[in-house]
Structure formats: structure tokens, C-alpha cells
Amino acid sequence: MTAEHLRIENVALARREDGTASGQFAAWINTAWEGFYHKPATADQLEQMLQSHEADARVLTGVYDDTRPAGLVDPLVPVATFASFAKTLNAGAGLLPAHLVTLVTVRPTHRRRGILRELMTGDLTRAKAAGFPVAALTATEATIYGRFGFGRVTEQQDLQLDVRGDVRFHAAAVGSVVQVAPEKLGDIAGTLFERFHETRRGSVGRQESYIRHATARWGDDGPEPDPKQRAAVYLDATGEVQGFVTYAFAGWDPKPVTLNVRDLVAATEVARRELFRFLAAHDLVERVSYPFAAANDPLGWALEDAARIGYSERGHGLWVRVLDVPQAFAAREYRGTGNFTLRVEDPLDLASGTYGFEVGDGLAVVTRLDDDAPATVSCDAVALGPLLLSAAGVAELHAAGLLRAEGPGEPERLGRLLDLPGLPHAINGF
Numbered sequence: 001m002t003a004e005h006l007r008i009e010n011v012a013l014a015r016r017e018d019g020t021a022s023g024q025f026a027a028w029i030n031t032a033w034e035g036f037y038h039k040p041a042t043a044d045q046l047e048q049m050l051q052s053h054e055a056d057a058r059v060l061t062g063v064y065d066d067t068r069p070a071g072l073v074d075p076l077v078p079v080a081t082f083a084s085f086a087k088t089l090n091a092g093a094g095l096l097p098a099h100l101v102t103l104v105t106v107r108p109t110h111r112r113r114g115i116l117r118e119l120m121t122g123d124l125t126r127a128k129a130a131g132f133p134v135a136a137l138t139a140t141e142a143t144i145y146g147r148f149g150f151g152r153v154t155e156q157q158d159l160q161l162d163v164r165g166d167v168r169f170h171a172a173a174v175g176s177v178v179q180v181a182p183e184k185l186g187d188i189a190g191t192l193f194e195r196f197h198e199t200r201r202g203s204v205g206r207q208e209s210y211i212r213h214a215t216a217r218w219g220d221d222g223p224e225p226d227p228k229q230r231a232a233v234y235l236d237a238t239g240e241v242q243g244f245v246t247y248a249f250a251g252w253d254p255k256p257v258t259l260n261v262r263d264l265v266a267a268t269e270v271a272r273r274e275l276f277r278f279l280a281a282h283d284l285v286e287r288v289s290y291p292f293a294a295a296n297d298p299l300g301w302a303l304e305d306a307a308r309i310g311y312s313e314r315g316h317g318l319w320v321r322v323l324d325v326p327q328a329f330a331a332r333e334y335r336g337t338g339n340f341t342l343r344v345e346d347p348l349d350l351a352s353g354t355y356g357f358e359v360g361d362g363l364a365v366v367t368r369l370d371d372d373a374p375a376t377v378s379c380d381a382v383a384l385g386p387l388l389l390s391a392a393g394v395a396e397l398h399a400a401g402l403l404r405a406e407g408p409g410e411p412e413r414l415g416r417l418l419d420l421p422g423l424p425h426a427i428n429g430f
């Protein structure tokens, strides 16, 4: 529990009479930025942040410590920040309303006193009451959020493509790539992402900042225009736009000379391949670096020489917390026909219970049973995210100790119902 002198307050997305961001909003943003070691926001940046927060309809929470000496500290400055907003998660057979958590910071003077625990517990409880079947976040450190029932569902890594010489692809080029001014991506970027999002298991909806980045109104250094950014779109043989990429030259000093992809969204695998072919065709550049590669990126199969690809910065991507088991697991795909009973133990008591699954025709009917109904398999809340998105096979989750199956051969039988081809993947963070 936080101490009595700490106040938890909702921070309004408010403006002063002159239209600029309110002092409380400004102090909240600057505290959150300080938590991630950014410089304080300029007035223009604050306005950008306010607009994007309004577009996302974000809910901001600040924690205030009134015992700090008033002469030394502006009382509007929080000691902790926490934000959430609503998007969707592609669970495989449908898009689930998803409660997204972001900008969690606690000042060093107040850390490890239970502030995060209190904020997260209250927030997830309210999200469940509001009807969200899942919550999600992208984490700075892997060891923080499992205790709150978030399980890792995607991996992401930097892909480095060696583009020295002639990069050869198995398939002949199709369609065409057109270089465009980034501002032309205004409508295209959102539409293409929605097409990707509707088809890719594990994808999570994008916040407003992605459009601002795509159009170079925001750059790598924050919410301000970035003239370094370039853009291109891919058109298929019928002339329909099927993908876009934004990228920037990293300069002549870092070696190898690198082109950094900032965003690449393709509605088809062919569009993705052709955008990489375009990137690989840049003269004077030795390497193309792409930051959102999946654990087993398909680009390797497109190249005659897969050894041109290297990976670095392998890390966790999206973390998912199931809040409502029947609703979440009804939006997932299944295989075969059969049934099983799952018991969930949840330290926050949000998803606890025993659930019956009747699987058939690629879907499942999931119902809550009496808590003491016999279970064929049991797990803690932290395993629900990976199980929901089939981020690992049942046998792997069982061997990892995340799933406990009650009989010989049970993991294999459940795997035949639950294991899906391919891995979930998300191409954004928040």
C-alpha cells in the first residue's frame, strides 16, 4: 500500500484559457518523460502530446506527495505516472477490446513502496469492470509484469540486412515502389495498418503517434518534424497500394553505413518483400536495419542468401493479461474437436475460476463452471496470454511449468486443439 500522504488523482487532458496545455498535464508529461530520461518538453511538444493524448482518449493518473517542501517542489509535479487507453488486440478469430497500459513511472525517491502495485491493481480491476477481456503493455524490463498476470506473447528483434552488392531474391519483382513525401502517408498509413491488424494474430491497435511519425510530423527525437525521414509506398500489379515504409539515413559515421527503417506496414507478404527489395537497392548504403522483426522473420526465405540477415537486440515485445477468460478465448482459433477444463489461479483474482471449453469447427464455446469442477489442465494467470495467442505450443508451456496438465498424454491432446501455426506478432510498441 502507498502511504497515506500520497494522493492518486486523475489528470485531465486540459488546456488553460489561452489554449495551451494545463500546468498539471505539462507536469505529468515531463515527469513521465523524466522517468525514461528524456529532456523536458518544449511548449510545441506539449501541444503535440496533448493533441495525441486527446486523439487516443488517454486516461492519465498521477500520484502526488503533499509532504514535499512547497518552496522546493511544484505541487503539480507527480511522483508517479500511469496511463491507459483503449485499442484492440487481434486474438486470431476476432479483434478483442484491449486496455493498454503505458507511461508507467515512479520517481526514484518513491520506488519500491508499492506505488506501481497499487496503481496497476486498481487499474486492472477497473478495466475488468468496464468489460475489457484483455489488457496489454510493452515493457521496459521482462521481470516486472508477470506478477500482475501479464504474459509475454511476442518477441521482437532488430533485423540487419547486408545490402552490399546485388541482393538477390528468389521471386521476380512484381508491382512497383513509388517514393513519396511522408505527408502523403496521412490516410495510407492508417488504412494499411488496419488491414495488417485485422489479419495478424498478436497485432495490437496503434496509438495516434504512429500517424504523426509516419508523416514525419514527429521524428526519432520526439514530437517535432523530422526532415531526415523518407517514405515509399508499394503498389501491386493493379496499382493498389499494399504497403509503405518510412526510413532515414543514419549518417556516414556509423559503420556499416546504415539505412534505418522506422516503420514498415504491408497488407500482404509480397508487399513486404518488395519493400525490402526497394530498401536493399539503395546505393552507398551497406546495411538496412529494421526494428520490429519477428522471431523467425520470413525475409530469410525470400533471399537467395539468407546469411545476409543478422539479428540483434532480441527482446520481449507485447505482454497480454487476460481479464475475462470466456470472452477472450472465444475470439481465438482452435483445431480439431474435443473438450477440456481449465482451472486458472490468479493472484489478483481477476480471471480465477474453472472454465469448460467445447472445441469444434475452429472455435470454442467457453463457459465458467463451478470453481471445484475437476480440471484437466491448470495454470496461473501469467500463462493465459501465451495460451490465448498460441505464442508457444501447449507441450512447451507444459514443459516450462506454465501449464499443469492432469494426465499422461494430456499436453499432446490439448496441443492438437490449441496449437496454431505461426507465431503471433505485433509491429508496434506503446
Ligand SMILES: CC(=O)SCCNC(=O)CCNC(=O)[C@H](O)C(C)(C)COP(=O)(O)OP(=O)(O)OC[C@H]1O[C@@H](n2cnc3c(N)ncnc32)[C@H](O)[C@@H]1OP(=O)(O)O
Residues within 6 Å of the ligand: 035, 036, 101, 102, 103, 104, 105, 106, 107, 110, 111, 112, 113, 114, 115, 116, 117, 118, 137, 138, 139, 140, 141, 143, 144, 147
Ligand atoms: C508499461 C510501461 O510503461 S513499462 C515502463 C516501466 N517504467 C520504467 O521502467 C521507468 C523506471 N522505473 C520505474 O519507474 C519504477 O521502478 C517501476 C514503475 C518499474 C516500479 O515502480 P515501484 O513503485 O517501485 O514498484 P512497486 O514498489 O509497486 O513494486 C511492485 C512489485 O514489482 C517489483 N518490481 C518493481 N520494479 C521492478 C523491476 N524494475 N524489476 C523487477 N521487479 C520490480 C517489486 O519488487 C514488487 O514486487 P512484489 O510486490 O511482488 O513484492
